């Protein structure tokens with residue numbers, strides 16, 4: 001058995017969404033200063049690094065991160081390679097060969113190459129899903145979908161009301177963003193995704209493992 005850690009390391013100089021501050025890690029106790037232990041105070045946006053979007057991220061009054069179904073977060077998963085330069089569409093998914101009944105899908109795109117240097121600044125020109133892909137995945141019964149950059153939908157989608165997020169979250173599909181798949185081959189794995197349990201949380205960083213048996 002091999003375990004692939006596909007989460008980003010949380011560090012002060014990591015790229016964040018424009019307008020969101022990066023994580024701050026401040027010492028509370030340090031043994032080097034005579035304290036009994038090492039403890040830090042950490043401050044970060046709840047969509048920092050590898051993270052999960054719960055329905056309340058875009059649908060007011062809907063479940064927060066503490067109510068994301070845990071059985072969607074753990075189980076068989078397909079890593080699908082997308083080598084195009086455009087966004088992933090329903091038409092492309094028609095030919096992607098995804099087996100019927102697939103419940104968890106992670107898209108490995110050229111975005112993952114950016115994570116080779118974890119301090120590479122945010123780049124709005126990333127590959128994402130278009131609205132037809134979101135509807136395709138909902139119709140196929142997918143319960144979790146992940147992407148290897150900081151949003152599942154193209155940059156600037158706020159102008160058109162974030163239709164990809166809305167379509168997925170309305171159907172209770174769990175969205176995982178900010179995956180680092182550069183070292184992972186396409187294929188079948190067991191997924192373990194553990195967002196923190198913030199009460200009514202609007203998102204949470206997650207540690208994500210792909211288990212290869």
Ligand SMILES: [Zn+2]
Pocket residue numbers: 047051052053150151177203
């Ligand atoms: Zn997010």
